[in-house]
Amino acid sequence: METLFTNLALGFSVAFSFENLIFALLGAFIGTAIGVLPGIGPVATISLLLPITFGMSPTTAIIMLAGIYYGAQYGGSTTAILLNLPGEVSSVVTVIEGYKMARNGRAGAALCTAALGSFFAGSVATVVVAASGPLLTSVALSFGPADYFSLMFLGLIISAVLAQGSIVKGIGMVVLGVGLGLVGTDVQTGQQRFTFGVPELSDGVGFVAIAMGMFGIAEIILNLERPESRNVLTNKVGSLYLTREEFRRAVPSVLRGTVLGTVLGILPGGGASLSAFGSYMVERKVSKNRHLFGTGAIEGVAGPEAANNAAAQSSFIPLLTLGIPANAVMALMVGALIIQGIQPGPRMVEAQPDLFWGLICSMWVGNLMLLVINLPMIGMWVKLLEVPYRHLYPAIMVFCAIGIYSINNNVFDVYLMVLFGLFGYLCSKLKLEGAPLLIGFVLGPMMEEHLRRAMLLSRGDVMVFIERPISASMLAIAAIALLAMLLPGLRSGKEKAMAEGG
């Protein structure tokens, strides 16, 4: 414990140096700005800024890049809440309740919850990383392909609960999402699947194209169709900050989200993207106000936002202890470190203690910066809603088009987004939910990959899923969830609850 304090003291002395503070602030600011612009992600920004970091000290460079990463995550929630535009996997869930809150005139409260929840979760996860990072590595390594498959299978089963209303429609959308996820090059054989000879599809359908189309573009079409609803958003701005009641409701959700996110974030590959979904499912089941879900429940913003940020922090554990990046942003950071002559991995703690502990402490500093930048800006963001819709929606469309184009520098993705916009409009007419589709789209291909890898390694023996304790317990929980959903008594109970709520 004493060494932990000495280490943290060393870390804070590094993180609080004037230069590092400035670059943490700069990173968080740039990150927020690009996060707010739909589609322009941290990967593109960090790769653009990479050459600039060659001239900096490695610690400063990584602190700035990390700031961009957190900033982008937070900025992404802002557009998700205000404009129904999820730019990345984690903010899809924020859209569900966050945008409803904004329509109810509680945009300020939703943004405030996201900022405070993220800061709290980030602080807790930072301490966890500092105290037990190296120990938790063994958790990450104990997950084999069979265990990942069962974890994601559990996720998919429970995600049917996400659907509001008909379970059949929910499952239908999940299956459709899984189907869309299969488009592209097969990981096992290199074979092209469902690409119909279109070269642009050989790497699959883009997540951002689906998410922005299904949510953002479809919402614009719906709003234009109903002149009366166009003004709803702009007239009701309401109080900017949380009421006492809202605060009380958000606290337990933030706590649950923090725990869930910290644990799932440790798993490389998929852990972090599961965390927000997972937290939303948990809140829907256990929160006291579960009947309010679907109408703008603050728990549905607080939990997932906390989980998402906690996972973003704890996903540094595999990077710092194994040298294995959990996602594309982390891969860029490894690249930046290697160019600076630093090898991320277990030896980094001993070889570069100032970098290791400085980075950990700067995570917390970065979260603080985000709070400092964003709390005063909530008023400004909410003012955005007062812009007349006839000016606002063309601007959103333009930013969406620029954003989606900039991901692969490819016009095809813009057409794809338009297509999914029309499809999303059709879906809302048919009362089909977009979120289960996206969950299926994200989890389906990962599940397939792990299933086939597990089967390859076991030479086709399915017992591998039952013999491994982690996998067996996940499957058992999934079976219970499935039974509970299919039992007629419980099912009608769910429908009654839905009817009360909606």
Place this chain on the structure above:
Amino acid sequence: MTGRLTRRAIAAGTLIAGASLLTAPRPLRAQGFPSGPIRLVVPFAPGGSTDLTARLVADGLGQRLGVPVVVENRPGAGATTGSQTVADAAPDGQTLVMSNIASHAISPALYGNLRYDPVRSFTHIAMVITNPSVWVVNPRSEIANLADLVRAAKAKPGGLDMASSGAGSSNHLLLVRFSELAGIEHTHIPFRGAGPAMTAVIAGQVPMMSDSLPSAAAHIRQGSVRAIAISSAQRHPAFPDVPTFREQGFDLSSTSWFALSGPAGMPAPVVERLHRETMAVIASPESRQRFAELGGTPGDMTPAQFTTFVAEEVARWAPVVRASGATPAS
């Protein structure tokens, strides 16, 4: 009035003097090149080794040419999407591609419907860096060399599990070539990139992996995996303890490579200028140091040698791709 005239005259005089100073010592200077910012297309997503190498080169080239060299990532279809864009561009030296073993040697065999010819649709300018493959095992594994690996493969039905960063990657194809040569079977376990595959080896889920030296170097140095063979012709100076395939009795050598190419039909002076400046960039001490850290060897080929090299690579990999079962998309 006079004042203004004089000022203009001085300005013009300075310009002329400056221009002649610039041109005089460089008779080979290409006419009108570079005429503006140069696009360097990277046919992979940001963050990979191609992207990192390209950004190092773009930084140095930009300083030497006096115009910005902008890296543009156009990933997709085994690096062929971005390469196609450059094959279709005007051959004025303003659009270049970071050509590599995937886009210009393996994908032509893998993708049946390619519109470009890896040799004839491009002007090959300069080899930038070559990286050997390295085979690694879990440090607790009993496999210490290739002979042990062959023995273990023969003992297991279906052969040994062997991981790589993906089906059709140069590292996967090396597994195919080796298995053929050694007369063994293997079960290929492909991953989505080198990172997850490395995790599986460290965790002991897969006994071995064929990886590129740059991505495996850190793990070998810190002892989380053990290297049993390197695919270059000679041992690597940074890893003098790792024996080559040849030393262990297997006549195999293979290196992945990253290089600079442009559209077919570029003017010779432009090619020469770009070749010279690229060579200067990779010869600078800081580039050498960075390449050494990445585990690569700086390239050393004339444009003509490099063009012949690409043709040889295409011929070398086509039969291996067919043998691997990684099916071409038609």
